[in-house]
Amino acid sequence: MNYKRILQEYKKDRTRLIEILKELQSREGYISEKATLSVAEELGLSRAEVEGVISFYHFLQARPLGKYVVYLNNSITAQMAGREKVALAWEREVGCGFGQTSTDGLVTLLETSCIGMNDQEPAALINGLVFTSLNPEKVKKLVGWMREGRAVEDMVEETGDGANSHELVRAMVRNNIRKTGPVVFGDYSAGQAIFKALQTTPECIIDEVKKANLLGRGGAGFPTGLKWEFCRKEKGEQHFVICNADEGEPGTFKDRVILTERPEMVFEGMAIAGYAVGANRGILYLRHEYTYLRRYLEHILKKMREQGWLGQNIAGRGFDFDIEIKMGAGAYVCGEESALIESAEGKRGEPRDRPPFPVQKGYLNLPSTVNNVETLATATQIINRGAGWFRSMGTPVSAGTKLLSVSGDCQRPGIYEVEYGLTVKELLEMVGAEDTLAVQVGGPSGNCISEAGFGRKICFSDLPTGGSIIIFNRSRDLFSVVRNFLDFFIEESCGWCVPCRAGNVLLKKKFEKIASGLGTARDLREIEAWGKIIKSMSRCGLGQTSPNPVLTTLASFRGLYESRVSQEADFISEFDLNRAVAEACAITGRKFQEEQEHA
Amino acid sequence: MPDKIKFTVDGKECQAEAGLTIYEAAKANGIYIPVLCHFEGLKPVGSCRICSVRVNGRWMAACTQPVTPGMVIENSSPEVEEYRKAIIEMLFVEGNHFCPACEKSGNCELQALAYRYQIMVPQFPYLFPKKEIEAFPKFLLEHNRCVQCQRCIRAIQTPDGKKVFAMKNRSGRVRINVDRKLAARLSDEQAQKAMDICPVGAILKKEVGFRVPIGKRKYDRQPIGSDIEEKK
Numbered sequence: 093m094n095y096k097r098i099l100q101e102y103k104k105d106r107t108r109l110i111e112i113l114k115e116l117q118s119r120e121g122y123i124s125e126k127a128t129l130s131v132a133e134e135l136g137l138s139r140a141e142v143e144g145v146i147s148f149y150h151f152l153q154a155r156p157l158g159k160y161v162v163y164l165n166n167s168i169t170a171q172m173a174g175r176e177k178v179a180l181a182w183e184r185e186v187g188c189g190f191g192q193t194s195t196d197g198l199v200t201l202l203e204t205s206c207i208g209m210n211d212q213e214p215a216a217l218i219n220g221l222v223f224t225s226l227n228p229e230k231v232k233k234l235v236g237w238m239r240e241g242r243a244v245e246d247m248v249e250e251t252g253d254g255a256n257s258h259e260l261v262r263a264m265v266r267n268n269i270r271k272t273g274p275v276v277f278g279d280y281s282a283g284q285a286i287f288k289a290l291q292t293t294p295e296c297i298i299d300e301v302k303k304a305n306l307l308g309r310g311g312a313g314f315p316t317g318l319k320w321e322f323c324r325k326e327k328g329e330q331h332f333v334i335c336n337a338d339e340g341e342p343g344t345f346k347d348r349v350i351l352t353e354r355p356e357m358v359f360e361g362m363a364i365a366g367y368a369v370g371a372n373r374g375i376l377y378l379r380h381e382y383t384y385l386r387r388y389l390e391h392i393l394k395k396m397r398e399q400g401w402l403g404q405n406i407a408g409r410g411f412d413f414d415i416e417i418k419m420g421a422g423a424y425v426c427g428e429e430s431a432l433i434e435s436a437e438g439k440r441g442e443p444r445d446r447p448p449f450p451v452q453k454g455y456l457n458l459p460s461t462v463n464n465v466e467t468l469a470t471a472t473q474i475i476n477r478g479a480g481w482f483r484s485m486g487t488p489v490s491a492g493t494k495l496l497s498v499s500g501d502c503q504r505p506g507i508y509e510v511e512y513g514l515t516v517k518e519l520l521e522m523v524g525a526e527d528t529l530a531v532q533v534g535g536p537s538g539n540c541i542s543e544a545g546f547g548r549k550i551c552f553s554d555l556p557t558g559g560s561i562i563i564f565n566r567s568r569d570l571f572s573v574v575r576n577f578l579d580f581f582i583e584e585s586c587g588w589c590v591p592c593r594a595g596n597v598l599l600k601k602k603f604e605k606i607a608s609g610l611g612t613a614r615d616l617r618e619i620e621a622w623g624k625i626i627k628s629m630s631r632c633g634l635g636q637t638s639p640n641p642v643l644t645t646l647a648s649f650r651g652l653y654e655s656r657v658s659q660e661a662d663f664i665s666e667f668d669l670n671r672a673v674a675e676a677c678a679i680t681g682r683k684f685q686e687e688q689e690h691a
Numbered sequence: 692m693p694d695k696i697k698f699t700v701d702g703k704e705c706q707a708e709a710g711l712t713i714y715e716a717a718k719a720n721g722i723y724i725p726v727l728c729h730f731e732g733l734k735p736v737g738s739c740r741i742c743s744v745r746v747n748g749r750w751m752a753a754c755t756q757p758v759t760p761g762m763v764i765e766n767s768s769p770e771v772e773e774y775r776k777a778i779i780e781m782l783f784v785e786g787n788h789f790c791p792a793c794e795k796s797g798n799c800e801l802q803a804l805a806y807r808y809q810i811m812v813p814q815f816p817y818l819f820p821k822k823e824i825e826a827f828p829k830f831l832l833e834h835n836r837c838v839q840c841q842r843c844i845r846a847i848q849t850p851d852g853k854k855v856f857a858m859k860n861r862s863g864r865v866r867i868n869v870d871r872k873l874a875a876r877l878s879d880e881q882a883q884k885a886m887d888i889c890p891v892g893a894i895l896k897k898e899v900g901f902r903v904p905i906g907k908r909k910y911d912r913q914p915i916g917s918d919i920e921e922k923k
Contacts, residue, residue, distance in 0.1 A: 136851070136852075136853070137853060137854075138849070138853040138854045138855065138857065138870040138873055139870050139871075139872065139873075140854060140855070140856065140857035140859070140868045140869060140870035140873075141853070141854050141857045141870075143857070143859055143868055144857040144858050144859050144868060147859045147860045147861070147868075148858075148860070148861050423861070440858065440861075442858075445735070445736070445737050445752070445755040447757065582862060582863065583862055584861075584862070585861065585862045585863070586861050586862075586865075587839070587858075587860070587861045587862050587863065587864070587865030588736075588738050588839075588865075589737070589738050589739070589740050590738070590739050590740055590741075590778050590781050590782060590785075590838075590839075591740055591778060591781065593785070593839070593862065593863055593865065594781040594782070594784070594785040594818075594863070595781055597785075597818065597863055598781065598784070598815045598816070598818075601816060601818075618814070622777075622815075625774050625777045625778075628743070628750045628774060629740045629743050629750060629774055629777075629778060630740070631737055631738070631740065631752070
């Protein structure tokens, strides 16, 4: 392959490294050693640095893969929807295990963290396309088609609702919008908000957003107006607006639906933010799992430029603003804003130390505001309809509406736009959940609540959430839920700091000890203490929340843990002598006999 | 002379120039905050978290956080010290550290911290990971002992700014990855610098060993941090 010629296109732009690696991978099926060396030489990097980037991301591969690459999602809702049988079907039909490629080189089976399809599990990415609601029969059919050499696009038999059926998307993904609300899914005519915004001053825009009390919808809840104000006040030759479309929190899929059905509202919000902070460039950082939306989004951007809503001299007011799409490559931690910026610069997605904050030194060390998809869409509507209208909804602290992505044990999983202040009980009724044991609010990094907490409200001052709501009924084993979440954090830790990298592994070990019935009251005390250490000492939000699956279930379901541990014993050995000598016994053909005490 | 910033560490009134990190400001006042990944002259990365302090109830890494006026810093409270001790223990169980057989024994900062924190047996179970030893023309890389402090990454670069050492993988699989071609071109001085800057015995220069006998090494004489505390 003529790497030189391909690389020429990228003009030695290091910020495009991930894009370059993705292109090479799409041409050759993986990133070969030769490709790595060529990229390193072209960009003036050491080979070790390029390998560092490749090995960081889940969807970049430095080893040859099959013609079809299947990434089967391993989130808890997939498990609840029969993932095990589907996984076995894949292994049986393909003839190899997960992590392997079939001997004929046709199919590679791999696992991946939540791909944002929790309401239509079990789901998988096959050569970048999404396949939902899998079962063993469908798997058999898919593998049959692979043997025939069918193109993956032609395996999509039925496309989903709304723009999922658009010719540039053609995905079998369903929106499952169960309840629309007045903001994101309310009345909207594209282009009006940016016109309106440009009639006033940036300060007025910031003021309006502040008055609306818009808090960040990604989960952290930072006041958006304040963020824009900080960013505007920073000096820099350029400012940036970055839209965080890297929703990776298991159970969150609302940004996917917003980008499918309301992309103009998001892009308009970016332009408004650009006007407010003094930026001419916007970046949509789109998670790799949503690659299937990319062509459609590019098309929307093109249309918006044609309408004069983006590009040069918008609305004839002398304001220039344009948006480019940058793709992620599979890393949960990139949802953290400084890690996202590193990744957008083509580096490993490792969080930065703060200060300086992204509003001070963000993308290319220039002032940048990073906002969630829903936040930007909401800002557009605030400009359209006014802060007063917005504040008439929700609670005094948490104004407006929130998109919830509901999955798990309920009759109607999907998207709900609700006013803040809704109680969990009300939500459970709305989604048709019965015999509920626990509700995971805010994903694994959030809070697991029991019936005692169903009267609590979904809002920033009580139960905040980026949108993820996962419901478990009484037939579920909470320990397997916690196990799944802990595995997720262990895998997704960037490995930079010790408490997150090592601490989470140790926490899981302790958890398994308790779950297996070998724990004591002391182990319960220790797991709680270790969880606090990890939360306190970790460098970024990932480690600061990763012990939550244990800590919040301990708080809500203490009895469950207590029933697994021995209250009397001081110590129960994990060491099983018989098992330890089993191999030696098998080799020597002798039977192990425990030493008898002398009479 | 510019105005000095006033702050307190464990109740002690301190002053320092503006623009320093909490670690540097404390040091200027004869107060030792333990560090492992930090090395003077290199950009701090806050990876080990041993220097964590509590400021108005919030945990911060002293090596990266700038000191600001009026900070009330908690450096040696039982909880802060207990949490730091836990981090040191995590490092011991996460790798394979056999001090008596290590060339770095006595000069090792991890070992010295363990002595300072009087660690006898870690509270965590050993993970016994399988890690490798790699050989390069001028040095060995003993992954069993590596603590991912990133000092080598920051300190050793080619004249045109290429990284000889870089991070590879993520999560618990994270490793220091050496660019073989560039490593082969390192001078003796650079290889020595790589070894000296490594806080543990992960980077070992070839063909020399135990030049200074055990018992006469840096931390054999006095605990780590005592040089800072002596300047009080």
